[in-house]
Amino acid sequence: MGQTHKIHLLWFFFIICLFGYDQGLAKGAFGGLACNWGLQSTHPLPPSIVVKLLKDNGFTKVKLFEADPGALKALGRSGIQVMVGIPNDMLAGLASSVRNAEAWVQQNVSNYISRYGTDIRLVAVANEPFLHTYKDMFVQTTFPALQNIQAAIIKAGLGKQVKVTIPLNADVYQTDTGLPSGGDFRPDIKNLMVNIVKFLQDNGDPLTINIYPFLSLQADPNFPKEYAFFNNTANPLVDGSIVYTNVYDANFDTLISTLEKNGFGQIPVIVGEVGWPTDGDPNANIDNARRFNQALLNRIVQGIGSPKRRTPPDVYLFSLVDEDNKSVEPGNFERHWGIFNFDGSIKYPLDMGNGRPIVAARGVKYLAKQWCVMAPSATVLDPNVLAQSISYACQYADCTSLGYGSSCSNLDARANASYAFNMYYQTMNQRKDSCVFNNLSTVTTMDPSQGTCRFEIMIDIGKHELAPSSNKSSASRIQSLIMALVLGLVVVICGVH
Secondary structure, eight states: OOHHHHHHHHHHHHHHHHHHHHHHHHHHSOOOEEEEEOOOOSSOOOHHHHHHHHHHTTEEEEEESSOOHHHHHHTTTSSOEEEEEEOGGGHHHHHHOHHHHHHHHIIIIIHHHHHHOOEEEEEEESSSTTOGGGTTTTTTTHHHHHHHHHHHHHHTTOTTTOEEEOEEEGGGEEESSSSGGGEEEOGGGHHHHHHHHHHHHHTTOOEEEEOOHHHHHHHOTTSOGGGGSSSOOOOOEEETTEEEOSHHHHHHHHHHHHHHHTTOTTOOEEEEEEOOOSSSBTTBSHHHHHHHHHHHHHHHHHTOOOSSOOSOOOEEESOSBOOTTSOOSSOGGGGOOOSBOTTSOBSSOOBOSTTOBOOOOOSOOBOOSOEEEEOTTOOOSOHHHHHHHHHHHHHHSOOGGGSTTSTTTTOOHHHHHHHHHHHHHHHTTTOGGGSOTTTTEEEESSOOOBTTBOOOOOBOHHHHHTOGGGGSOHHHHHHHHHHHHHHHHHHHHHTOO
């Protein structure tokens, strides 16, 4: 056999090996899990570590709330399908000009697909734009922005690959009868919603809805707590021949009834956000979150739909990791939706499908193992000085775990101050001048965590930025290893010296 034929044969086996490797990954992992990857953190995980975290835990789809370059690059050639979001503050510009929409699509969709191989499948225009709390701020701009983005995607030649959607809060529909069958769009936006859904249906696009049983429970003191969970002892809701045993199914089918009533019974629906927080509210804790999310994952894995739609929708778990820089206007729990802590460490055990346990992030680098606490010798002659110091610390750092019913709510006064001081110290990257507080504080190497209250040490962003090799994905490392082996075989087979 000639040298050329040997090399061609070798590359044939090499391609087969690569194909077999990819197929093996697919067979070894449950397909279909999806989640939200939020980026509002003071010390975010490096994108390459997050992508590995997603893959290790069987996530094949991810939703981003903005077109973050680091995340989109890291997701390139990862095998993960991407929904990329457009924030509400960009709607006016996109609605005013199709050229603006074309520029956005070129920069944030076409660019990543062509240059990095990022598998962008959906563009989420806006995020819950019709919330009552927004007071019609985005009512005039959401639909035109959607139309312009759709036109820009088609012009870019991506109409078949990339679809558009609008993630909506469940408050866009309601039921006057208290039953799912009575569902209809909210009167003040009914015409707008009908036009939007018709546009989506005509273009083969899905509708995306966010459903939060936790918020149903949190907002209404009379809400039956058990009804918020899937496996429960609550009294069922009977709607004709259908029996609803949980609020998630009842809420989803209220939407389905709404769509059917308005002539859109067949439009695909995505659940864009659903989950349970672990802190920041008496109902937000590890036990409740594990109970809800495990049952949710079980439904997804088993392919369980709702009574009115037996075919299950894509469900994006909210959320992957905690975000300590999110707005707490809705409540302190907003920073604690992750199934992982901010650093990718595990909060509680979960079966991610077919008995496979949840896997923590690997390769995370931290700041030094030291904490800022209230000095043992500190005396407070003026209580206002201590209160002002705590207030200052919590103005710039996340103290939501100190709230009523939260994981650190049972600390005594000194530990309470220590928690606030440490969160500020860590948020400021352990700067020497960040543990002063009117001479009330000191740095210790003894972990002050107690009970359910965890005193954090932040991710060392500088170390990750100084180590470009850490941005190399495991898939890239494996492919490099395979390439090295192939070259070695070339040497042996071809007799290269």
